[in-house]
Amino acid sequence: MSGMKVIKPTTITTAMLTSSTVAEPAAGEVVWNAATAYAAGAVVIRATTHMKYERVIAGTTAMLPESDPLNWIEAGPTLRWAMFDRKIGTATTAPTAITVVTRPGSISGLGMLELVGRQVVVTVKDAPGGITVYSRTVNLDGTMITSVYEWFFLDFEQLSDFVLTDLPQHFAACELTVTITSTTPVSVGVLQVGQAMTVGRAAMGATAGIIDYSKKEKDRFGNFDVVAGAFSKRGNLQVLTPATEFNKIFRSLAALRATPCIYIGADQVGFEPLIIYGFYKELSMVVAYAQHHLCNLEIEGLSQ
Template identity: 35%
Template structure:
């Protein structure tokens, strides 16, 4: 399929201290108040944890949602809207009309950036601003829709497809730089994942015959009358790659996969197909030492929902 090496980005865990600024408010619900009484299914946020919690009992007074107790009175729903872009879930999206921007200072060198599951986006601008050298990167990436097929008729009348992700793997290395990400779009603008890290490359390329697909977690059942009942749920991307590598890469690749066995990473099989980009884990891998100077490798990837 490709002569491009397998590229892997191990994301930096974004902490509140790294967030310098954002245009997305953290006002999903009211802040939890120890003296207030909450009913069943009432929701609150706790700004200290950047999480949303839902009450599971009536007359819920004075019970801290973040406390670890034998019989919790609150259920953790998930990250607040501001932090959904960093919650390690592709399907949960930060939603804000027209303009979503974040300013981050990771405190380490960042060479790669991935923005996934974009909805309603038209463009994205990425700037890196170093305190000593000033702006060292400033580029705008187009998210305009393009025809699915080629030809003048398809260009004018055919179905069009809007990119849902932006992958940048050539950012300059400035450990103290501030990274500003600004996504412009429609009133339905949303983004699922923003991740930053350093990219590693392995193998001589992903071979032809790569397999991609999804694992659907929707429920599809028939009742006693034969009617189909469908409950739409999240899905996870999956992919299987076969690759060729030099013998000198074998140990480094094996050691890296051992290191990230419990860490979700961004796996990029080919820049030509969005479907070969998977944010998640590997389920299994094999390295076949069947040549003196080269080795075959196979890896199975499973994305996060």
């Protein structure tokens, strides 16, 4: 199999987001106003925090919603910022296209998850308005064509996750532009950039699966009552690592124990289940050989 990598996240701040074609407030979003009397259940947004808040108790309060948990509870990110909130299950959507321009600093990796669309174009300039130093176009048709018949008759298969780990990281003032397009509505659940770290070469025998949180109960006649719930990806990887980097890899992975990252078991088309956004539950490194060691990772994805 290919090399196993991890994209360590860079948090996109308000200052880093230069522009987005998704407005804030978006259509249907209401900006909080201190003088307005809100009914229980009313939802407003705060552009300062890029969050939505739901009213708990009807009334008017001058205190900011993010500082008033008695009257307001968080109700998720705004539409523009859903793709940057580092959570599965929230998405930025648009009728046919989304374009965002950011200044994230030095980065070498980019991952996009929960995608709906036909094409993504990623461009990096050496500085804002500068020279293009990187450009990639990703076709989001994940259909595996093996015959002329399939070329003409197979349905479009949405490629929902992809990663890039070859961005030029030596441009600290880079400008990153990402555009997703289609002739139908587009959606992006997660756009994460950061430093891509190579752990080693993934050995054969990697496993991928899910943990299902659906509720399944039998009634007194033995019939199942099923309530669909969330699920999370999970994976078990065994990675062959250079013995000379034992300490570096151990310390680097240990530092990520509480940080949601994109773990890439394989970055080839057709192996998307081995792209997992989440945490590792267990890390162990086995001093097995003179020149190489074995790194075992049990990874659990965020719920979706």
